[in-house]
Amino acid sequence: MKKLGFGLMRLPLTDKDNASSIDLSQVCLMADSFIENGFTYFDTAYMYHQGASERAVKEVLIKRHDRNSFTLASKLPVMLLHEKGEQEKIFMEQLERTDAGYFDYYLLHALDKNHYQTASRLNSFDFIADLKKKGLVKKVGFSFHDSANVLDKILTERPEMEFVQLQINYLDWQDAGVQSRLCYETALKHGKPIVVMEPVKGGRLAAVPHDAEYLLKKVHPEWSVASWAIRYAASLPGVMTVLSGMSDRDQLNDNISYMKDFVPLNSGEISALRAVADILRGEQTVPCTACRYCTDGCPRHIAIPEYFALYNRVLKGEEKEFVLKEYNEYAAKGHGKAIDCISCGKCEKSCPQHLPVSTYIKRVASKFDVAEK
């Protein structure tokens, strides 16, 4: 299998304010090109694009391509489960939405210490093992957001898991919170193939500061900045595939150009990335990956990832007056402003990056709302 997977969580939209308005004609062109170039792995989930990602699978892939010409991964949303019976209901809904007949890869979604407890209490591991026995899923695994110790515990207690999906990128490699390297080594110790998510850290590693970009361009002027991040993850032994949440055809074409006949990075290239990581660690930007897991539960309908992106742009030197206009447009469309946050903490419970979201939202408020007064 080629080491590039198509992540279906940041698809192009026809209305940028409506996450479920997937631009199906664009996605058809992208998926066709992906498959024509020999790539096979597509990754969706119950929650992506408010359910529209799984429905897009039916329109884009199932209705238009031989089911054996690609593999499909989806995920059971453990974070939404309260009782056992819900698992069956959700799985049947996923089969109906996608019309896929079966999933080649089926994951418990975003396990951490708490979600592992939920999955254990509700026998989710037995549930997916049973799906495998019935031929409704081919391989079982889980995506993961916690420390290497928690990962080690899960893989020790659940040796039947066949693969893991980990957040790995060159910036989080040594990060004490994400623990990319330690989690990677733990998965290898247990002999589990790895699917990499967030190789570009939600886009952060696609637009690095000028001094960091200069270092990369000096080595390979023709490589895109984002490609360095994907190449880094794909160069790691034991990695089965690297997911890229592609949002347009330029990103797709760029990814295909170097992943079709992939050549791993050499030691000099990895050293350049280490120097870039040092520069990025000095930034004070909010490390949000724009996964949007926090947005549905916010009682004030605050556009959390969008506000963080605007805040980061100002920190990186963009004209505040210009960015403030975009910020105010969100409020005009019915979103709460950052200053409307009531610190309920719901967003923090669902954030796989374990960000202190409400603290960051206060910083956004002091940058954009307080400045307005």
Ligand code: SF4
């Ligand atoms: S803490 Fe603020 S941003 Fe987070 S869910 Fe509550 S109101 Fe929304």
Ligand code: SF4
């Ligand atoms: S704040 Fe956390 S949950 Fe919300 S979009 Fe960012 S990374 Fe995802």
